[in-house]
Amino acid sequence: MTSTPTAPAPAPLLPAPHDGVCPFSPPPVYTEAARAGTVTRAALLDGSSCWLVTGYHEVRSLLSDRRFSADVRRPEFPSFTPGRRAILAANPNFLRLDDPEHSRLRRMVTGDFLVKRVEAMRPEVQQIVDEALDRMTASGAPADLVGDFALPVPSLVICLLLGVPYEDRQMFQELSRVLVSTTVEEAEVRRAQTELLDYLGGLAAQKRRRPGDDILSRLAARDDLSLREIAATGMLLLVAGHETTANMIGLSTLLLLRHPAQAARLTDPAAVPGAVEELLRHLTIIHMGLPRLALEDVELGGVRIRAGDGVVAMLSTANRDEELFGAPGHLPADELDVDRDARRHLAFGFGVHQCLGQPLARAELQIALATLFHRLPGLRLAVPESELTFRSDAFIYGLKALPIAW
Numbered sequence: 001m002t003s004t005p006t007a008p009a010p011a012p013l014l015p016a017p018h019d020g021v022c023p024f025s026p027p028p029v030y031t032e033a034a035r036a037g038t039v040t041r042a043a044l045l046d047g048s049s050c051w052l053v054t055g056y057h058e059v060r061s062l063l064s065d066r067r068f069s070a071d072v073r074r075p076e077f078p079s080f081t082p083g084r085r086a087i088l089a090a091n092p093n094f095l096r097l098d099d100p101e102h103s104r105l106r107r108m109v110t111g112d113f114l115v116k117r118v119e120a121m122r123p124e125v126q127q128i129v130d131e132a133l134d135r136m137t138a139s140g141a142p143a144d145l146v147g148d149f150a151l152p153v154p155s156l157v158i159c160l161l162l163g164v165p166y167e168d169r170q171m172f173q174e175l176s177r178v179l180v181s182t183t184v185e186e187a188e189v190r191r192a193q194t195e196l197l198d199y200l201g202g203l204a205a206q207k208r209r210r211p212g213d214d215i216l217s218r219l220a221a222r223d224d225l226s227l228r229e230i231a232a233t234g235m236l237l238l239v240a241g242h243e244t245t246a247n248m249i250g251l252s253t254l255l256l257l258r259h260p261a262q263a264a265r266l267t268d269p270a271a272v273p274g275a276v277e278e279l280l281r282h283l284t285i286i287h288m289g290l291p292r293l294a295l296e297d298v299e300l301g302g303v304r305i306r307a308g309d310g311v312v313a314m315l316s317t318a319n320r321d322e323e324l325f326g327a328p329g330h331l332p333a334d335e336l337d338v339d340r341d342a343r344r345h346l347a348f349g350f351g352v353h354q355c356l357g358q359p360l361a362r363a364e365l366q367i368a369l370a371t372l373f374h375r376l377p378g379l380r381l382a383v384p385e386s387e388l389t390f391r392s393d394a395f396i397y398g399l400k401a402l403p404i405a406w
Helices: 028-036 056-063 084-090 101-113 115-138 145-150 152-162 166-180 186-209 215-220 227-258 260-267 269-283 358-375
Strands: 039-044 049-053 290-294 298-300 303-305 310-313 403-405
Touching: 028 039, 049 056, 056 290, 056 298, 056 310, 084 186, 101 115, 101 215, 101 227, 101 358, 115 145, 115 152, 115 358, 145 152, 145 227, 145 358, 152 166, 152 215, 152 227, 152 358, 166 186, 166 227, 186 215, 186 227, 215 227, 227 260, 227 269, 227 358, 260 269, 260 358, 269 358
Parallel strands: 049 310
Antiparallel strands: 039 049, 290 310, 298 303
16 A cells, blocks of 8 residues: 655745734744744745745844845845835835945944933933823823823834924824735835825925934935935834834733733842843744845755745744743743843844844833833733734734723
8 A cells, every 4th residue: 555645735925824823922834834944935925935034043144144135126035015025125224225335324323322322311211101101190091001101102202313293193103004014005005105205305304404403413414315315214213113112012011911920020120121131032023024035045054045035034933942042940932031031032133234223122111111010010901801903914013002901
């Protein structure tokens, strides 16, 4: 009797849904791929194939290897949604470029996000957090932590840094949601990008005539930058500066409410920085990963990747690597443990494209979460957790709302 060969499993389709899994864990497609190997085949919505890189060491190696390009203008560059690559390529920011263009543009704003500069901002961030909590609690419970606290805090901080009027927040927040969505129509994404670029370009033109003490003014003072380049940089900082941190505050709060003993650790100032690193590792809100394009043949994780192949670095699975984060005496890497040493996590990426604003994000998260749980010791959900809606249709994962009481 002969046996029939088993057909190989179909390549997973990216981006993968979160359906039916723990909302704090990567979609099962990614974790199943990680069990099959650190570098495996996958497919994109446009029908093209790519490599899915899930192992910690392989992701770190990939993101630090100049043979993999981040330049979205390259025709074969992988895209999670059909048509989006062309939109991004029309006005790329430095995150979507390779050196020397990447480093030329990035250097112009690096000084604004240095650790020393951010540490000097802590009193101002603390005041913003306190005032946001004052407004939220004055209105009484229940409140929406996302709309009343998690979103206003980083939005106001990035507006102050960039020199964007905070009264325009509703406009740029709505446009940002379109830009990070994976489900809106291509024409809507293009419209949102154009509208936000035009807004920031007009703001930069004003600041060339009447500069202030902010990032857009400093960029506008340069004669080696076009208004479109300034607007593209401003859009990256504006969208990333509030979307990522807002979603981290909301998700972190919900996760800590599930683990009250660990939430109590935030009352110890010495424990707060480590707890934030563990939350960053455990949540890794860039669930879809980072796309790259191989410029030449590369051996990675025992697999030969050919020039022209698309590659996706999966940060979320890399940050659940048991070998790296499952130290003796701590919980497994798939579980939250705020006393874990999580400093080697890749939540901010790695290599030359590593997140520029990570010192600011850390400061905001440390101040916001510690203050929240200190001032509201009775913090709790105002609805059953089953009623919460997660933003699984966006490049940045998070909560749409978080009703709370105290």
